[in-house]
Every structure is written in structure tokens, then in C-alpha cells.
Amino acid sequence: QVRFDHMQQHCGEHMLSYAFYKLFGAHNVGFHMSADMVGIDLDKEVDWQQALQAERFTNREIQEDRPITTKLVPAEEAPKMNLRKFNDKLTGILRIVSVEGSDSCTCCGTHPTSSGMVGLVKIFKVEKHKEGSRVSFLCGREALERVEQYMLAALDASNLLSIKETELPDGVARLQQEKKELSERLTECTGKLLEYRIAEMQAHPTATKAGHKKFVFLEPDMMPKEAKALAKRLGEIPESFSAIFYRNGERLNYMFLATDGAELSCQQVIRTVNEAFGGRGGGRPESCQGSAACPEDWQAKAEALMSVL
Numbered sequence: 129q130v131r132f133d134h135m136q137q138h139c140g141e142h143m144l145s146y147a148f149y150k151l152f153g154a155h156n157v158g159f160h161m162s163a164d165m166v167g168i169d170l171d172k173e174v175d176w177q178q179a180l181q182a183e184r185f186t187n188r189e190i191q192e193d194r195p196i197t198t199k200l201v202p203a204e205e206a207p208k209m210n211l212r213k214f215n216d217k218l219t220g221i222l223r224i225v226s227v228e229g230s231d232s233c234t235c236c237g238t239h240p241t242s243s244g245m246v247g248l249v250k251i252f253k254v255e256k257h258k259e260g261s262r263v264s265f266l267c268g269r270e271a272l273e274r275v276e277q278y279m280l281a282a283l284d285a286s287n288l289l290s291i292k293e294t295e296l297p298d299g300v301a302r303l304q305q306e307k308k309e310l311s312e313r314l315t316e317c318t319g320k321l322l323e324y325r326i327a328e329m330q331a332h333p334t335a336t337k338a339g340h341k342k343f344v345f346l347e348p349d350m351m352p353k354e355a356k357a358l359a360k361r362l363g364e365i366p367e368s369f370s371a372i373f374y375r376n377g378e379r380l381n382y383m384f385l386a387t388d389g390a391e392l393s394c395q396q397v398i399r400t401v402n403e404a405f406g407g408r409g410g411g412r413p414e415s416c417q418g419s420a421a422c423p424e425d426w427q428a429k430a431e432a433l434m435s436v437l
């Protein structure tokens with residue numbers, strides 16, 4: 129089975145290479161066999177339409193079940209034989225493999241007795257490579273199995289979205305658009321919510337020892353992006369000191385801000401906080417940030433630290 133699979137890939141490679149050569153004058157200049165795909169490098173760039181054209185051409189020659197023959201020929205006769213691939217440095221007796229009325233090239237590999245045994249050829253990828261293209265494909269049983277896999281994946285995805293398989297790209301694009309809109313809406317709502325909380329805090333203000341406004345946020349679940357937006361907003365309130373503690377996964381993050389006239393050094397504050405939580409961080413007198421592993425009682429601890437400022 130492995131041997132037969134390999135023969136299908138190998139012979140399919142001959143035939144597909146011939147199609148690219150015959151239809152577009154592109155030569156096979158490299159061959160790869162990765163764990164899950166066979167690849168050929170062409171010395172000329174081809175696009176998907178051309179690749180599909182070559183694929184159809186090859187599948188037709190497979191279905192025509194053309195006889196495949198090998199012939200031993202002296203090297204000096206080879207140039208006259210119209211070979212697709214020929215190395216003029218070769219000497220002695222050459223082994224020529226021919227698909228009737230189609231590809232002829234020198235090869236020492238094993239081939240089926242007729243092209244029908246290749247089964248089918250299916251191209252899965254066309255990429256730009258150096259000055260040409262890399263075309264990845266499979267033949268025979270392996271091609272069919274890969275198509276089955278992709279078909280089932282497409283079927284599952286289309287069932288999830290309740291659309292036809294051919295509509296999947298549109299469906300995914302629509303989901304992305306919806307996600308983008310929701311995310312924007314969420315950012316907007318979070319911003320509004322924070323505005324309310326700031327307004328409420330200002331209505332019932334707490335003060336620093338020096339008598340300036342003090343805002344302390346203890347957020348059990350906040351994204352760094354949101355914390356940054358909140359800090360920006362708090363930074364617009366004059367004569368204020370603000371502290372934002374927020375938990376993000378396993379980490380406790382903290383930011384401190386002192387606006388003009390707050391008479392408090394954030395560097396001093398963060399030094400105390402770093403010490404209390406075993407964290408790291410620093411910055412400038414008017415703004416600092418840091419983080420630590422998040423302990424269970426972080427809220428009480430942070431509140432106590434901020435209450436003495």
C-alpha cells in the first residue's frame with residue numbers, strides 16, 4: 129500500500145510537471161516531499177487558474193489510461209527524443225519513462241503500467257517561490273483522503289454557520305465584521321461605565337493627606353487596554369492622585385498617576401506597593417506602573433495601602 133501510494137505520487141508528479149511544461153512552458157526545477165504534501169518548484173510563476181488548468185489536463189490524461197513504458201537508450205540518442213527533462217552531462221545507457229503521447233523523461237523510479245493507476249491529481253496550494261511558483265499536490269488515494277478531510281471540515285463549519293459550504297468565505301467575513309462591531313461597542317460601553325464611576329467618585333470624593341482628590345480603582349477583571357484608557361481619563365483631572373489595581377489572569381497590575389498639584393510622588397507610592405506585593409515596576413514622579421503575582425487578598429491589601437496616602 130505504501131509502495132503503491134508512493135508510486136501514485138511519483139507518477140503524478142511526472143504528469144503534472146508535463147502539463148505545466150506543455151501548457152505554460154514552466155519547468156520543474158525542484159521537488160519536495162513533506163509529511164503531508166508533495167511539492168514541485170516551477171521556474172515560472174503560475175496562478176491558481178493556470179494551476180487548475182494543468183490539474184484538469186493531467187486528470188484527463190489519467191482518465192485516458194495511457195500506457196506507460198520504460199526504454200533503455202544510449203545517452204547520445206536522448207537529445208533527439210524530445211524529453212521534458214534531460215541532463216546532457218549524462219553518459220552511458222539512460223532509462224526513459226514515457227506516458228504514451230505525453231511526458232517523456234529520464235527516471236530510475238518505479239512507475240505504474242498505465243496512467244489510470246495514478247487515480248487522480250489534486251493541487252492544494254500555489255505559492256510564489258523565488259522567481260517562480262511552488263505547487264503542492266497529492267495523487268490517488270492520498271488526494272482523495274485529503275479532499276474527504278477538507279469536505280468534512282467545510283461541512284462542519286457550514287453547519288455551525290447554517291450556510292452552504294460555498295458561502296463559507298462570506299460567512300466568515302460576516303462573523304469577523306460582527307466581531308469588530310461588537311468589540312467597538314464593548315469598548316464604548318466600558319468607557320461609558322468608567323465615566324459614570326469616575327463621576328460618582330467625584331460626587332463622593334476621598335482625599336489624600338495633602339487634601340487633593342484621590343481615586344482608587346480595584347478591578348478584579350480588567351484588560352490592559354481598558355486600564356490604559358482609564359488612566360488616560362484620570363490623568364485629565366487636575367490636582368488628583370489615582371491608583372488603578374487590576375487583575376489580569378495570574379498577575380496583579382498597578383498604575384499610579386499624580387496630576388499637577390497633587391503633591392504626591394508616584395515613585396514613592398510604587399516603592400511601597402512593590403514591597404508589599406513582592407512586585408516590580410517604576411516610572412516617573414507623575415506616573416508609574418508595575419506588576420506582581422496576584423495574592424488572594426490583593427483587594428484588602430491594596431485598599432489598606434492606598435488609605436494611608
Ligand SMILES: [Zn+2]
Nearest residue numbers: 225235236237
Ligand atoms: Zn519517475
